[in-house]
Amino acid sequence: MLRLPPFTYLQPRTLGEAVRLLAEQPPGEAMAVAGGTDLYPNMKRRQFEPKYLVGLRRLPELRFLHGDARQGLTIGAGMTLTEVSTHPQVRQGYPALATAAGLVSTPQLRNMGTIGGNLCLDTRCNYYNQTYWWRQAIGFCLKKDGDTCWVAPGSRRCWAVASSDTAPVLLALQAQVTLLGPQGERTLPLAALYRDDGIAYLNKGHAEILTRITVPPAEGLRMAYVKLRRRGAFDFPVLGVAVALRLADDGTCTEARLALGAVASAPLLATEAAALLQGNRLTPEVIEAAAAAAFRPARPLDNTDLTLAYRKKMVRVHVARTLYQLAGLAAPAAL
Amino acid sequence: MKTVVRLRVNGDEVEVWVPVHKTLLEVLREDLQLTGTKHGCELGECGTCTVLLDGQPVLSCLVLPIEVQGQEIVTIEGVAAGSELHALQAAFAELGAAQCGYCTPGMILTALALLRTNPAPTRQEVKEALAGNLCRCTGYLKILDAVARAAASLKDGSSYGG
Ligand SMILES: Cc1cc2nc3c(=O)[nH]c(=O)nc-3n(C[C@H](O)[C@H](O)[C@H](O)COP(=O)(O)OP(=O)(O)OC[C@H]3O[C@@H](n4cnc5c(N)ncnc54)[C@H](O)[C@@H]3O)c2cc1C
Numbered sequence: 001m002l003r004l005p006p007f008t009y010l011q012p013r014t015l016g017e018a019v020r021l022l023a024e025q026p027p028g029e030a031m032a033v034a035g036g037t038d039l040y041p042n043m044k045r046r047q048f049e050p051k052y053l054v055g056l057r058r059l060p061e062l063r064f065l066h067g068d069a070r071q072g073l074t075i076g077a078g079m080t081l082t083e084v085s086t087h088p089q090v091r092q093g094y095p096a097l098a099t100a101a102g103l104v105s106t107p108q109l110r111n112m113g114t115i116g117g118n119l120c121l122d123t124r125c126n127y128y129n130q131t132y133w134w135r136q137a138i139g140f141c142l143k144k145d146g147d148t149c150w151v152a153p154g155s156r157r158c159w160a161v162a163s164s165d166t167a168p169v170l171l172a173l174q175a176q177v178t179l180l181g182p183q184g185e186r187t188l189p190l191a192a193l194y195r196d197d198g199i200a201y202l203n204k205g206h207a208e209i210l211t212r213i214t215v216p217p218a219e220g221l222r223m224a225y226v227k228l229r230r231r232g233a234f235d236f237p238v239l240g241v242a243v244a245l246r247l248a249d250d251g252t253c254t255e256a257r258l259a260l261g262a263v264a265s266a267p268l269l270a271t272e273a274a275a276l277l278q279g280n281r282l283t284p285e286v287i288e289a290a291a292a293a294a295f296r297p298a299r300p301l302d303n304t305d306l307t308l309a310y311r312k313k314m315v316r317v318h319v320a321r322t323l324y325q326l327a328g329l330a331a332p333a334a335l
Numbered sequence: 336m337k338t339v340v341r342l343r344v345n346g347d348e349v350e351v352w353v354p355v356h357k358t359l360l361e362v363l364r365e366d367l368q369l370t371g372t373k374h375g376c377e378l379g380e381c382g383t384c385t386v387l388l389d390g391q392p393v394l395s396c397l398v399l400p401i402e403v404q405g406q407e408i409v410t411i412e413g414v415a416a417g418s419e420l421h422a423l424q425a426a427f428a429e430l431g432a433a434q435c436g437y438c439t440p441g442m443i444l445t446a447l448a449l450l451r452t453n454p455a456p457t458r459q460e461v462k463e464a465l466a467g468n469l470c471r472c473t474g475y476l477k478i479l480d481a482v483a484r485a486a487a488s489l490k491d492g493s494s495y496g497g
Pocket residue numbers: 031032033034035036037038039040041056077078081103104105106109112113114115116117118119120121122163164165166208209210211234235236237378379380
């Protein structure tokens with residue numbers, strides 16, 4: 001049996017108590033756990049060995065979802081991915097979010113995993129998501145227990161990959177996140193939560209708890225999420241493409257945001273590509289130009305499933321396909 | 336840290352004195368001798384350890400018993416009514432949907448949760464519901480057939496429905 005390392009489990013009754021319990025310990029000694037579907041496998045592989053776990057699972061303050069496409073949506077961080085993906089207001093008003101949440105891993109994991117945990121998901125790498133013995137055999141790596149990055153041996157940073165399915169969609173929808181910490185509450189754009197660093201991938205104190213996600217109104221937005229992976233279930237994204245667009249009556253694009261998952265250590269907004277769409281009609285030329293621009297900032301390294309060249313190529317292909325679909329155009333057969 | 340954990344398993348209240356870091360899978364198998372729940376990857380990657388938690392399929396290898404006190408846990412041992420097999424168990428046996436049988440408890444529990452909320456699922460719905468259960472013998476077609484047969488026989492009222 002692959003067992004968890006020992007720890008003390010703390011069950012706070014309120015959010016305030018949870019923050020206090022986390023703040024009482026030095027960073028790394030206490031960690032929050034929600035669904036545990038990311039943290040427990042990581043702990044079994046000894047990527048984390050906290051002395052204390054602070055359970056968020058039973059906190060009613062994190063379990064709500066209200067609003068709709070007209071008013072905007074507020075989602076408690078403790079809502080499970082099943083709850084988010086099947087919620088009528090999410091399906092109707094934010095279909096790309098329902099799609100992304102519904103494409104995470106498997107039905108069982110979606111019944112357990114939360115949307116808050118999905119946004120705080122640890123970055124991933126073929127040299128890191130391995131058992132302790134496997135990692136020991138290669139002399140560990142920079143992200144945990146070692147001093148070399150096996151993906152880019154000359155590198156002083158870690159290039160592990162941001163692998164959340166919901167993060168790109170929520171970025172494209174301009175979501176904000178609210179954190180509660182020892183100094184009180186703060187709200188920031190989701191983009192500001194992330195850092196392009198495989199180790200310190202979140203701009204968040206260790207005692208700060210993500211409490212809710214606020215998504216602006218989305219009436220009239222066209223949106224989609226496309227996920228590339230080897231199998232139709234289980235697998236993390238090897239590429240995620242999220243697009244949100246607004247088209248005027250004459251077809252001119254008045255608003256555009258594209259976000260990419262699994263191409264860097266943070267989910268990325270493809271701003272250059274979005275700028276090429278804005279103010280233009282979505283003709284095949286405009287779509288191809290935007291897809292080529294989205295492809296440029298995407299610098300995947302050889303540390304996930306599928307080959308590097310294929311993954312790079314697929315950024316262009318999937319961005320183009322998604323844009324054709326949202327524009328209501330048939331994609332060229334060669335794409 | 337050892338602790339007393341009170342669980343509701345297959346309708347029985349049980350109390351165990353276990354290290355808090357033991358997973359539900361480990362406690363079911365090693366402390367409660369309910370070895371029908373199988374262990375595969377132990378990392379959330381296979382679905383063979385599936386149990387029902389308040390009617391929903393979850394992976395017992397990633398659940399801490401202390402987190403599910405007071406919730407209803409159903410394992411494969413709780414599916415038959417005494418010696419009378421559930422329609423799903425009967426259909427799996429009749430159609431040869433269990434080869435080595437290792438994935439079968441997880442398959443049956445996941446299918447049971449589906450049939451309770453959707454008594455007449457389409458083949459696509461069954462596939463999606465079972466997408467988190469791997470079968471190393473790859474007998475997927477028989478498994479899908481068995482779930483369809485169980486759904487039909489439950490509808491006729493000819494078999495025990497749990
Ligand atoms: C086999 C397998 C396949 C998977 N496939 C996918 C996939 O395809 N796509 C995908 O996106 N994910 C995937 N996952 C990862 C995971 O299941 C999901 O990302 C899930 O949403 C994580 O949520 P959780 O509640 O279980 O997080 P946890 O494991 O509880 O926590 C994850 C991290 O976030 C922190 N955290 C959790 N909640 C909060 C909070 N409210 N405030 C602050 N910090 C918090 C924890 O401290 C921990 O560091 C997969 C996992 C497995 C095991």
